[in-house]
Amino acid sequence: MTISSSLNAGVAGLNANATRLATISDNIANSSTYGYKRSLAEFESMVISDSRGASTYAAGGVRASTVRLIEERGALVGTSNPLDLAVSGRGMLPVMPAVALGVDMGDVPLMMTTTGAFRADADGVLRTESGLVLLGWPANSDGEIPNFPRDSVSGLEPVVINVNQTAGDPTTRITLGTNLPATDTAAGASGDPRSRTIEYFGNLGTSESLDITFTPVVAATGYSNTWRMEIRDSASNDALIGEYELTFDDSRTSGGTLANVTTVSGGAYDLATGMIDLPVAGGAISLEIGKPGETNGLTQLSDSFAPTNITKDGSPVGNLAAVEVDSNGYILATYDTGFVRRIYQIPLIDVPNVNGLTTMDNQTYKVSPDSGSFFLWDAGDGPTGAISGYAREGSTTDVAAELTSLIQTQRAYSSNAKVIQTVDEMLQETTNIKR
Structure with a gap:
């Protein structure tokens, strides 16, 4: 019955706008969250029948689908911590949950993020307050990075900075x-x-x-x-x-x-x-x-x-004075004698379809069938951008745009509710015919 399809279309409209309201609420709530990627609700019409010249029409309603725009990049915000990292351009930093420390890397799913505030814990492991551990390739004693596989996490390991370490640089x-x-x-x-x-x-x-x-x-x-x-x-x-x-x-x-x-x-x-x-x-x-x-x-x-x-x-033996990350992803340890030593390299992860990644907590993502296989790039090579120290990536939420969408969603929700109210009144009139 056509009037019943109108009722269903109104209910579908309420559900779709409720979904849109949820994405707007999430975006506004995370407008100050570093590295947050905004969500978007897209509406698609549903057609039950569309016969040319038909005397009746059945409303199919609307269906909502959501997508997280991971490919969008927020503005970089400067900080005072050299190990606050952000990716300027395409690519993501490899991380793992702190609870997985000590587990073989082959048994840990690869996670990635676009930014993080990393600091050394009591064991020297670089991690964020939310428990994300930074991963990298360790350098040899001469500062050279060995050849590691680019399509596997087997060469990656947690980055550990021993603040009490000393080192010398022989003259060559x-x-x-x-x-x-x-x-x-x-x-x-x-x-x-x-x-x-x-x-x-x-x-x-x-x-x-x-x-x-x-x-x-x-x-x-x-x-x-x-x-x-x-x-x-x-x-x-x-x-x-x-x-x-x-x-x-x-x-x-x-x-x-x-x-x-x-x-x-x-x-x-x-x-x-x-x-x-x-x-x-x-x-x-x-x-x-x-x-x-x-x-x-x-x-x-x-x-x-x-x-x-x-x-x-060369230089005499010195104590570790500072640790910084350059644009190529090399972690450089500077000693008080002026000696600078390369100790790790942070690769950047890239996948064919960034928006197809599975979204996790704490602005992290995992590979999915929709994203395609990952590849580990040197920062600045291929499609990837540079790594910026002393910086965090801001949220991609535009509060003004979200508030505008909020008004539109509220009006659309009210209109769909009015459709249901009208259908109810018409059904009531139909019931009254028998009286």
């Missing part, structure tokens, strides 16, 4: 820029050696030194432009680890630069790079003395013995 490269007096190789010169000591740091953070002695070869007449360089290592009981004969150019175009380096003992001199691999006690150190014809290494000019450019990497 030294640049030696020094000017040797040209007058020391002249006929009649004293031939006294010139020496220089360069500190370096061993594998255990100890302070060691290279004692470098330059002895001029005095010419019988004119200038010999030749020196003998000896290098001794304090960590090897001052043993001689390298001896080289240096010849300098005296031409008008390249005067004072290296012309030739002859290895007497020790690591060989590389003509292409200007480097010598010195076999110190803890392992090889690359000593850069410059390439022939260049002025940024050893030179022989005028009558002064002076350093021009002496640099080295």
